[in-house]
Amino acid sequence: MSTRRKTRMYTCVVLGFGYSEDSSLAHVWFVSECGFSTPQNALRDLALQMYGKYKANNAYQKSACCTAFSKNSPDFKFCPQCGKSIDPSLDFDEYNVWLIHMTAYSVDEWGPSTELDGWSPWVSFWDVIKAGEGSIINISQSEFCLIAALDPQSVDEEDRQQLIEYQENNNLDFENLSNFIDNPEH
Numbered sequence: 001m002s003t004r005r006k007t008r009m010y011t012c013v014v015l016g017f018g019y020s021e022d023s024s025l026a027h028v029w030f031v032s033e034c035g036f037s038t039p040q041n042a043l044r045d046l047a048l049q050m051y052g053k054y055k056a057n058n059a060y061q062k063s064a065c066c067t068a069f070s071k072n073s074p075d076f077k078f079c080p081q082c083g084k085s086i087d088p089s090l091d092f093d094e095y096n097v098w099l100i101h102m103t104a105y106s107v108d109e110w111g112p113s114t115e116l117d118g119w120s121p122w123v124s125f126w127d128v129i130k131a132g133e134g135s136i137i138n139i140s141q142s143e144f145c146l147i148a149a150l151d152p153q154s155v156d157e158e159d160r161q162q163l164i165e166y167q168e169n170n171n172l173d174f175e176n177l178s179n180f181i182d183n184p185e186h
């Protein structure tokens with residue numbers, strides 16, 4: 001059986017941040033090399049890549065003193081030498097703040113685009129327009145959407161419980177990402 005109907009592929013995610021009068025004026029868009037058959041699949045993939053990038057660059061560069069101490073004294077929460085937290089799990093409040101400031105980062109601050117496998121923020125506005133309305137997913141409150149789209153089973157084990165609690169406390173539903181999608185048909 002042949003079909004003439006073209007399968008819709010989502011390749012572009014436009015991220016808006018904040019809520020109501022606190023919304024950021026600027027938006028950030030990411031374009032994927034491969035297309036996704038549903039907005040949910042695209043968001044889940046982008047969310048996981050973003051989480052990986054954040055972890056690689058931010059919180060978990062432990063100093064030698066913390067690493068040595070946490071090995072010997074796993075029950076302690078702070079390093080007695082430098083005073084930093086030695087809890088290895090991700091603080092999702094801090095991650096949320098990092099996400100919400102995305103519109104302000106420079107190219108240097110953002111880092112190489114290769115850190116997000118298949119997703120690039122270095123695409124011109126005209127490339128987004130050319131991709132066409134049907135391939136664009138427009139997201140509001142992306143700082144929450146990108147945490148809602150994280151499957152607890154996909155994150156590092158040390159972050160799993162923190163993520164589950166954060167999603168529960170903020171009413172973030174992995175199964176119902178359409179709450180964040182502004183496209184009229186979703």
Ligand SMILES: [Zn+2]
Nearest residue numbers: 065066079082
């Ligand atoms: Zn330390």
